[in-house]
Amino acid sequence: MSLPAPPDNYTFPSHRFNRTLRNADKTPLVLVGCGSFSPVTYLHLRMFEMAVDYVRQNTEFEVVAGYLSPVNDSYKKPGLLSAQHRVNMCSIATEQTSSWLMVDPWEAYQTEYQRTAVVLDHFDHEINQVLGGVRTADGEHRKVRVMLLAGSDLISTMSEPGVWSAPDLEHILGRYGTFIIERSGTDISRATETLGAWRHNIFIITQLIQNDVSSTKVRLFIRRGLSVRYLLPAPVVSYIEENGLYLDDGAPTSDNSSGHSKKEEISKDASSASASTS
Numbered sequence: 455m456s457l458p459a460p461p462d463n464y465t466f467p468s469h470r471f472n473r474t475l476r477n478a479d480k481t482p483l484v485l486v487g488c489g490s491f492s493p494v495t496y497l498h499l500r501m502f503e504m505a506v507d508y509v510r511q512n513t514e515f516e517v518v519a520g521y522l523s524p525v526n527d528s529y530k531k532p533g534l535l536s537a538q539h540r541v542n543m544c545s546i547a548t549e550q551t552s553s554w555l556m557v558d559p560w561e562a563y564q565t566e567y568q569r570t571a572v573v574l575d576h577f578d579h580e581i582n583q584v585l586g587g588v589r590t591a592d593g594e595h596r597k598v599r600v601m602l603l604a605g606s607d608l609i610s611t612m613s614e615p616g617v618w619s620a621p622d623l624e625h626i627l628g629r630y631g632t633f634i635i636e637r638s639g640t641d642i643s644r645a646t647e648t649l650g651a652w653r654h655n656i657f658i659i660t661q662l663i664q665n666d667v668s669s670t671k672v673r674l675f676i677r678r679g680l681s682v683r684y685l686l687p688a689p690v691v692s693y694i695e696e697n698g699l700y701l702d703d704g705a706p707t708s709d710n711s712s713g714h715s716k717k718e719e720i721s722k723d724a725s726s727a728s729a730s731t732s
């Protein structure tokens with residue numbers, strides 16, 4: 455797939471990228487979490503920790519980096535605050551609470567919505583072509599595997615007609631693969647039953663300590679004047695308070711007033727994707 459030009463002044467964040475593989479027998483892996491992150495919560499950050507534990511205990515991969523990729527404003531999901539605020543909140547959360555997570559604003563700062571398949575291609579390009587992959591302690595080059603990290607609610611939309619194009623599913627699940635964090639309210643076996651062809655590339659992670667925080671609930675609490683402390687990092691709570699975010703339903707979110715639903719938008723993108731890839 456062809457990649458759009460990078461946003462102005464863009465550089466791929468790699469300051470926390472582990473460029474030397476600890477175990478030369480393992481395959482280097484980068485986890486990419488795509489989502490609205492409006493706002494980012496502790497659960498979003500924990501998804502990466504759960505994935506790292508799962509990878510270490512159950513797979514032949516070694517995680518060398520983890521990225522949050524906030525979705526573009528054109529996604530037009532209700533409650534989607536501007537990309538700038540969402541990127542800022544994700545950056546505050548990762549820089550102040552994690553030693554290895556990074557935020558990539560490439561997708562958020564594009565001039566239009568970018569499908570997840572294209573976002574994964576962007577990561578693959580930056581990591582394997584531009585950075586040149588990683589090396590073992592002996593200096594041997596290794597290509598890095600890029601995989602999507604998602605909750606089971608997102609994966610269940612892959613069986614809904616019109617949300618993802620068939621070529622995109624093949625691209626995401628066949629070429630890259632995914633780690634799925636189970637989420638209460640989604641039946642994981644039903645969510646994945648139509649994805650059997652890519653079973654070898656789909657890893658399901660059980661939440662041993664159930665956490666059903668969602669950005670929607672956080673936004674609702676803020677609107678009602680309820681505390682959201684300890685649901686998201688304290689510096690993110692301060693950022694929200696200082697900027698008066700999420701106090702009312704509409705402003706100052708990104709423009710979601712055009713009347714288009716998320717599904718209509720994605721469906722439109724997905725069909726143009728099918729047309730361009732077939």
Ligand SMILES: Nc1ncnc2c1ncn2[C@@H]1O[C@H](COP(=O)(O)OP(=O)(O)OP(=O)(O)O)[C@@H](O)[C@H]1O
Pocket residue numbers: 487488489490491492497498501533603604605606607608609635636637638665666667668669670671
């Ligand atoms: N409680 C949770 N358990 C498992 N996965 C989650 C949970 N919350 C979010 N995710 C996953 O995090 C990713 C980013 O999601 P997103 O930013 O849309 O969060 P959200 O909290 O579901 O947002 P919203 O409430 O605005 O729909 C998605 O893959 C989603 O499935």
Ligand SMILES: NC(=O)c1ccc[n+]([C@@H]2O[C@H](COP(=O)(O)O)[C@@H](O)[C@H]2O)c1
Pocket residue numbers: 488489490524525529531568569570571608611617618619622720724
């Ligand atoms: N066709 C697609 O590429 C497609 C479809 C639906 C959601 N997504 C992605 O899923 C992520 C999370 O979406 P939600 O916030 O709606 O759960 C976003 O990054 C969005 O871009 C991609």
